[in-house]
Amino acid sequence: MVKINKNYAKIKETYLFSETAKKIAAFSEKHPEIQVIKMSIGDVTKPLIPEVTEAMKKASEEMGTQKGFHGYGPEQGYDFLKDKIKKYYEQYIKVNLDADEIFISDGAKSDIANITDIFSNDNIIVIPDPVYPVYVDSNIMLGREIKYIHGTEENGFLPMPDPTVEGDIFYLCSPNNPTGAAYSHEQLKKWIDFVSERKGIILYDAAYESFVTSGAPRSVYEIEGAKNCAIEFCSLSKTAGFTGTRCGYTIVPKNLIFDGFSLNKMWLRRQTTKFNGVSYVVQRAAEAVFSDTGLKNIRKTINYYQRNARIMTDTLKKLGISFTGGEDSPYVWFKVPDGMSSWEFFDYLLNGCGVAGTPGSGFGNCGEGYFRLTAFNTYENTVEAMSRIEKLLKK
């Protein structure tokens, strides 16, 4: 008889964002008269920039010609895109990479979950709490042991290395999802030294790097020593509105050699077996993001979302509610008023003013009593949502 992976019994039956989406849909069905403003899942609302759509059109047309047709592409990604990402790192992040250290994928989420394949199950995994649920769920699915380090108001939701919480694989996300807090260079250096001493590895989620405005690091490789102990995941979802288009990249430095195994070669081997690459059309679209005008235009969109974030944080300031995020991140994370639980506040906000967010407890136990809103809605909806929230909470 087939034996199933019973580790699935240890995770919640529904993925956090599917659960909130279901609740919002049920509410809308019951109250069609209320226009719900969704600030829950971090899904973008601004359209793709013209450079991207033009590149997609051109690439689709090429695909319809004998000369321009492309079948299977290189599993690691086309050179034209890897070279653009390499240049982006050189020019804007001041980090030199080898093009063979860059792997193109359909987004950071899949790579972050799939990277578990190249590590043995007896590693001890250290994960901050609260955090993006994919790190926890993908390890529980494999029956791995997880230790948590706590993000709290006291440490600004930026947990630092704790010698009492030893481990092998350390997940970090900066700017953080869900709290929006970003590690400084000094803080990341402490992490790199701590993990290097233990011959461990950092799995670094940089999906929100393009939102950094405070001078915080945009890549873990800005920090000396990181190429010996960190893999970085990045995505065009939030940077260039690719949530529905799907393209991201993962950096696996060639220096990462453990027990005689090159992680770069292992990841390539894993991808060539289990992944056939991102479509030619989407990779051409991604290439256009990194053109001079592409980068200027995505910056305008990011600025637009950052303006939304300021409207959100201004309202919270007015209401005297403490928060993190909004500065280096499209997420604003705040303490739920009146001692409500995160899910109670979710219902209170949805029923009370038709605004949907994400309960902090969905990101871990330390998120209980907190709530996350995203700045990815339109400017008009953000203004409207914050005015509804202000009225509701002032009552």
Ligand code: MLT
């Ligand atoms: C979020 O809302 O946390 C993100 O949109 C989820 C994701 O990027 O997969």
